[in-house]
Amino acid sequence: MAEPKRKISKQRKHTRSANWKLSMPNLVECPKCHAKILSHTVCKACGYYDGREIIVKKEKKK
Ligand SMILES: [Zn+2]
Incomplete structure:
Protein backbone atom coordinates (compact mmCIF):
# COMPACT_ATOMS: atom_id res chain seq x y z
CA MET A 1 0.00 0.00 0.00
CA ALA A 2 1.20 3.47 -0.80
CA GLU A 3 1.89 5.56 2.22
CA PRO A 4 2.14 9.34 2.46
CA LYS A 5 5.74 10.42 2.70
CA ARG A 6 5.12 13.08 5.30
CA LYS A 7 2.53 13.67 7.95
CA ILE A 8 0.25 16.54 7.05
CA SER A 9 0.83 19.30 9.59
CA LYS A 10 -1.95 20.56 11.85
CA GLN A 11 -1.89 23.89 10.06
CA ARG A 12 -2.28 22.33 6.66
CA LYS A 13 -5.07 20.07 7.87
CA HIS A 14 -6.87 22.93 9.55
CA THR A 15 -6.42 25.22 6.56
CA ARG A 16 -7.99 22.63 4.32
CA SER A 17 -10.93 22.05 6.64
CA ALA A 18 -11.42 25.78 7.07
CA LYS A 32 -44.15 29.18 -15.60
CA CYS A 33 -44.97 29.47 -11.92
CA HIS A 34 -41.87 31.41 -10.73
CA ALA A 35 -41.07 28.97 -7.98
CA LYS A 36 -37.45 28.41 -6.99
CA ILE A 37 -36.36 25.13 -8.53
CA LEU A 38 -33.11 23.35 -9.22
CA SER A 39 -31.80 24.06 -12.70
CA HIS A 40 -32.26 21.35 -15.33
CA THR A 41 -35.00 19.69 -13.34
CA VAL A 42 -38.73 19.42 -13.74
CA CYS A 43 -40.55 21.99 -11.65
CA LYS A 44 -42.22 20.25 -8.75
CA ALA A 45 -44.88 22.90 -8.39
CA CYS A 46 -46.31 22.84 -11.91
CA GLY A 47 -44.59 19.84 -13.51
CA TYR A 48 -43.20 21.78 -16.45
CA TYR A 49 -39.79 21.48 -18.03
CA ASP A 50 -38.57 23.05 -21.27
CA GLY A 51 -42.04 24.43 -22.03
CA ARG A 52 -43.67 21.03 -21.84
CA GLU A 53 -45.75 19.43 -19.15
CA ILE A 54 -43.78 16.47 -17.85
CA ILE A 55 -45.67 15.59 -14.70
CA VAL A 56 -49.37 15.44 -15.37
CA LYS A 57 -51.23 15.58 -12.13
CA LYS A 58 -54.16 13.25 -11.77
CA GLU A 59 -57.42 15.05 -11.55
CA LYS A 60 -59.74 14.07 -8.76
CA LYS A 61 -62.98 12.61 -9.98
CA LYS A 62 -66.09 13.30 -7.93
ZN1 LIG B 1 -43.20 25.69 -12.19
Whole structure:
Protein backbone atom coordinates (compact mmCIF):
# COMPACT_ATOMS: atom_id res chain seq x y z
CA MET A 1 0.00 0.00 0.00
CA ALA A 2 1.20 3.47 -0.80
CA GLU A 3 1.89 5.56 2.22
CA PRO A 4 2.14 9.34 2.46
CA LYS A 5 5.74 10.42 2.70
CA ARG A 6 5.12 13.08 5.30
CA LYS A 7 2.53 13.67 7.95
CA ILE A 8 0.25 16.54 7.05
CA SER A 9 0.83 19.30 9.59
CA LYS A 10 -1.95 20.56 11.85
CA GLN A 11 -1.89 23.89 10.06
CA ARG A 12 -2.28 22.33 6.66
CA LYS A 13 -5.07 20.07 7.87
CA HIS A 14 -6.87 22.93 9.55
CA THR A 15 -6.42 25.22 6.56
CA ARG A 16 -7.99 22.63 4.32
CA SER A 17 -10.93 22.05 6.64
CA ALA A 18 -11.42 25.78 7.07
CA ASN A 19 -12.02 26.16 3.36
CA TRP A 20 -14.58 23.39 3.27
CA LYS A 21 -18.04 24.80 3.06
CA LEU A 22 -21.39 23.83 1.71
CA SER A 23 -22.46 25.51 -1.47
CA MET A 24 -26.04 26.33 -2.21
CA PRO A 25 -27.70 24.33 -4.98
CA ASN A 26 -28.13 26.20 -8.24
CA LEU A 27 -31.61 27.59 -7.84
CA VAL A 28 -33.41 29.15 -10.78
CA GLU A 29 -36.89 30.52 -11.15
CA CYS A 30 -39.49 28.44 -12.94
CA PRO A 31 -40.57 30.35 -16.06
CA LYS A 32 -44.15 29.18 -15.60
CA CYS A 33 -44.97 29.47 -11.92
CA HIS A 34 -41.87 31.41 -10.73
CA ALA A 35 -41.07 28.97 -7.98
CA LYS A 36 -37.45 28.41 -6.99
CA ILE A 37 -36.36 25.13 -8.53
CA LEU A 38 -33.11 23.35 -9.22
CA SER A 39 -31.80 24.06 -12.70
CA HIS A 40 -32.26 21.35 -15.33
CA THR A 41 -35.00 19.69 -13.34
CA VAL A 42 -38.73 19.42 -13.74
CA CYS A 43 -40.55 21.99 -11.65
CA LYS A 44 -42.22 20.25 -8.75
CA ALA A 45 -44.88 22.90 -8.39
CA CYS A 46 -46.31 22.84 -11.91
CA GLY A 47 -44.59 19.84 -13.51
CA TYR A 48 -43.20 21.78 -16.45
CA TYR A 49 -39.79 21.48 -18.03
CA ASP A 50 -38.57 23.05 -21.27
CA GLY A 51 -42.04 24.43 -22.03
CA ARG A 52 -43.67 21.03 -21.84
CA GLU A 53 -45.75 19.43 -19.15
CA ILE A 54 -43.78 16.47 -17.85
CA ILE A 55 -45.67 15.59 -14.70
CA VAL A 56 -49.37 15.44 -15.37
CA LYS A 57 -51.23 15.58 -12.13
CA LYS A 58 -54.16 13.25 -11.77
CA GLU A 59 -57.42 15.05 -11.55
CA LYS A 60 -59.74 14.07 -8.76
CA LYS A 61 -62.98 12.61 -9.98
CA LYS A 62 -66.09 13.30 -7.93
ZN1 LIG B 1 -43.20 25.69 -12.19
